[in-house]
Amino acid sequence: MNKAKKSGAIVSVFIVIGMAFLLLGNQQPPEELIENHVTATEQSYSFSKSIKPIMDNKCLACHACYDAPCQLKLESSQGLARGASKKPVYDGERFQDTPPTRLYVDAQTPQEWRNKGFYSVLSAYTQSKHETSPPLMLQMLTLAKNNPLPINKKVPEEIQLGFDRVNYCPAPTEFADYAEEYPHGGMPLAVSGLDQNEYQILSTWLKQGSKIDSAPVTISKQEQLLMKQWETWLNQPDKKSTLLSRYLYEHLFLGHLYLSDANVNSHELNQSDLHHRGVNRTDINSTDINNTRAKATQFYQLIRSYTPTGEPPVIVATVRPNDDPKKPFFYRLIPIIDTIVHKTHITYRFDSDRLSHYQQLFYTSDWSVENLPGYGYKDRSNPFLTFAAIPAKQRYQFLLDDAEFFVRNFIRGPVCRGQIATNVIRDQFWIMFEDPNVEHYTNNANYQLSVNQHLGLPGEETSLLNFGSQWLRYNEDRNQYLDLRQKAYQQQFPKGPELNHIWDGDKTNNNAFLTVFRHHNSASVTEGWQGEIPLTAWLMGYPLLERTYYELVANFDVFGSISHQTQTRLYFDLIRNGAETNFLRFIPAASRQALYDSWYQSSAIIKTEIAYHELDVKTPSNIPYSRNQPKHELLETLLDKYPALNGGDDPINRCNDGCATQIEDSLHAQVAHAMSKIAAIPASQLAGIKWLPEVSFVRINLDQNPTHTKANENFLVYTLIRNRRHSSVAYLLGESLRYQEELDSLTIMPAPIGSYPNLILQMNLAELDDFVTSFSAIDSAKSFEQFIQRWSLGRMNPQFWNVFHSFKDYLQATRPLEAGIYDMNRYGNW
Structure with missing residues (x-):
């Protein structure tokens, strides 16, 4: 038997055995309920103006993308109206493919989603002739409000958080049992939650029928013209163009395409800028941040549609981009209406220069x-x-x-x-x-x-x-x-x-x-060789x-x-x-x-x-x-x-003492030099690595005022990245058996890296040396706990959300095309 045959036989045996252990049984679908759709003649609050901003600020950091708990996706009103499901998207136990549940693609109306097993979080439910329960979302919000965790205290370890958390996804008739068993299971989960005003706005809106108004998408005439040019070019009928367009589509279908970056060029900094200068000018202030928000780039998605340019798009709902569409289709550009989240935000320039480049690249050579x-x-x-x-x-x-x-x-x-x-x-x-x-x-x-x-x-x-x-x-x-x-x-x-x-x-x-x-x-990629x-x-x-x-x-x-x-x-x-x-x-x-x-x-x-x-x-x-x-x-x-x-x-990770002073900007040189003292300690002697999570965002306030935590104040951002060492990465399972913890290392980056921060550390510039000294001195779990108590941002800190979102604002001011809301599903019990 040759190598490949041996490999196939051995792997097959291990997979079958592993699957036997993984099979835990099927969850039962929620019982059928009768929804009471309250028709409100008048609503006190607009969804687009009052409700969505709160959800973007307090809910979206967990409820986005395929790994949104209970598939409750809150990037847009469509996800909210769709509701929740007990079926997870990521499931390593299923023996067969499962029908996809992609928002906008696999169903179009709330009723169609009900037919696929989703249940409403907005509607009141009649459980019997004499009992009506309020909307599930309102019950979840009220549960958190009535059972608050102590402010500025560590979240108890018995409250499971992070990647391995089991999401119970109670249907409305199951909520009473859920609340009794998990009194701290309300939303937002185990984090500084809604303030009184936010709760009042959301609860009033839900009680009044949770009517959703849609905010219009404004597309400039210039981008409308470019969209038409792209669609005309991509849908040329000759065979050469047809094959090329298919190739391009299959490579760009996940991308967030931008047709013009005229509004953000003045703010865009490359990785070299971050290394050598940092952002310590007036880039991070309320005026600039508001300006970049006001001029936010509109992103687009390239789709296959059964309808041509000029008609409402009808997405070809195949599982893969190269599955058979069954009938004629057209390539179309549609605006992305979701709030941008960092973990799925993969940007690609799609302007007139790109169109000219494609024409030059693919059509100047002789092929047919x-x-x-x-x-x-x-x-x-x-x-x-x-x-x-x-x-x-x-x-x-x-x-x-x-x-x-x-x-x-x-x-990513x-x-x-x-x-x-x-x-x-x-x-x-x-x-x-x-x-x-x-x-x-x-x-x-x-x-x-x-x-x-x-x-x-x-x-x-x-x-x-x-x-x-x-x-x-x-x-x-x-x-x-x-x-x-x-x-x-x-x-x-x-x-x-x-x-x-x-x-x-x-x-x-x-x-x-x-x-x-x-x-x-999870993983991330960045330009240049870092670390x-x-x-x-x-x-x-x-x-x-x-x-x-x-x-x-x-x-x-x-x-x-x-x-x-x-x-x-x-x-x-x-x-x-x-x-x-x-x-x-x-x-x-x-x-x-x-x-x-x-x-x-x-x-x-x-x-x-x-x-x-x-x-x-x-x-x-x-x-x-x-x-x-x-x-x-x-x-x-x-x-x-x-x-x-x-x-x-690299003035931090690959420099001898003193090279950070070569950086032109003296303030950034000061910070880089201090950080390089940590990186210069041999990993075997830097015991603090042992207790660090994978990704720690660091915010260094420059105004010397420890009470300022607003996202519009001047600050620098660094990331501490823990690199775990293994004897090999040749197998899918048993990683812990190959872990060589004593060889772990640390990379310190002068920018936010990763989409899922596990910890946030913050300090004022004047405290930087103290921070470096205290981290370097960690030698036990107890001393790490003392370090965390002094420098970390706990989930129950009243300023948690301001600081958490300030990293997105930092990216908005320095690399606006890359900016999106970070995910906190992996944030620890700090």
Whole structure:
């Protein structure tokens, strides 16, 4: 039995056993109730003007996206009217795919959602002839109001919070039992809640019938014209345009597209600005923040619609963007009406310059389409065959131009939610790309033809019965492809790869070098190489980048079965391994095996033998080395070679004492220098890391007034990122068995990083040295608790929401296109 067959057999056995343990039984649907829709002749409060601002401020930080508790999505009035459901979206126990419940897509009216098992949170309910209960939302709000937790006290540990919290989602007739068992289970949950005025407004609105008015969406004439231009261009009827538009749509469907950034350019700062200057001018003040809010960019979504331009859109409600639409459709742009939340806000410029660039990139070369591909199994599972007519070099350049966007789609998209999704990547690693001028696939048509059949992706067959055969097939295909790839590169570059084979971003594109941080059960990506020299690095060429996108984004079904989800994540493991071994090609042949073994320790050695492709330890590297640490030397050489693309020197994580003083801005230099004192302590001696959560936002007030916590005062923002070390990340399960806590490290970033802060620390500038000293002195759980009591922002602090949202306002003033409300579902019991 070869490696791939052994791998398929072993993985199948473990998955079946694991699923037997995971199966906990099905929840029963809520009993059928009769809704009393109160018709109010007059309402005291407008939803758009009075109600939604409160929900955006006090509810949306938990109730957004697929991981909204009870699927109660509050980004818009449509989600509120839809109501709640007992069925979770993320479910690692289901044996079969479940029908999707995407807002705006899979049902259009509250009654249609009732038919899918959702129940109202706005309507009063008649439980019997003599009993009527108030709306579920009002009962939840009142429960919290009548059972407050102590102000400025730590939330009791018995109140389960965070990612692993079980959401009970009581239906209206179940609420009395829920309230009796969980008296502190009201909303907002275990956090400084509604003030008296907010409660009065919401309760009055709910009692008066909770009428929802819709705020109009204003689209400028300029953007209306550009929308029409885009839709005309995307819907050209010739085969060449049809295939290209399909390719573009399948890569942009998750994006938040902006047609014009004229209103925000003056506020936009790049990562280098944040490193070298910080934001200590008048960027963070009430005037600027109000101005940027007033000029907020309108974002759009690219959809497939059964109706053409000029008619109301009718979304093609397929599960995936490359599923068969069954009948003719049109590409349309629709405005995003939801309040923007950071965790799903993946932005992409879609202006007139982009349209011109597409025209230049894809239409200046000579290519044609004889027959359009369909939407069958082969077309969905192998994009290299589906889009073979489009020159591969242009496809690769399209991805490189905005590599951060495409990497962010699979690092921050629906697939990367939860520990099983993210535990096949390291906590901090750097990404680079092969130069398109030498990348072999995009420059050799014969090679493309020889490998395309091996580049298919698993996950389309989602039955558990097909799991073993599917995994066996695709793992074997992947290894056969790597055989062909290795031979082709040896022939093309017999002396080995050179430094200039790594893409330099054409000297101007900051997408050339990226950093990924894993935050245990979520992840984030940022431009430039951030933090200390990482344990591993990725080098991605076109086939690897495209396969990663299709496997984790276009072909991923968040409502899929455990078979589909496991196939996806197992292939992600192969992607990581392939990107790491691509990087190792640049290391001297004699040094590769030892480095590789340090990445795959203990039981992971078995995985390298039975599942991964054999490591090439013979082909030389055509890069001169002078030290005995070639990985560090190579990465440091690239840092020195392209400082502008990496944000320059890192004054905190990669500098010796004193380099922070080189920063032009003296105030930011002072803060960076203080923070660098923490980073300079060897991780083995910085005991405080042991008690830190994954992501800690730090707010440094500049006005010296400890009572000021409003979001419109001057302040700086930093993030403390805990990087956990593991002996390997080769398996989906059993992560704790591979954890090497003593090797954990800390990255300190001069910007908010991540979408899910676990902790907020705050201080005044004059207290910064005290903060550094107290953190450096942590040596026990007791001393960490004392540190938390002094510096942290507790959930029950009356100023919690002001400070929490100030990080969004900071981003609004510094990088407004990236700004969105942060998620607090992972905030601890501080």
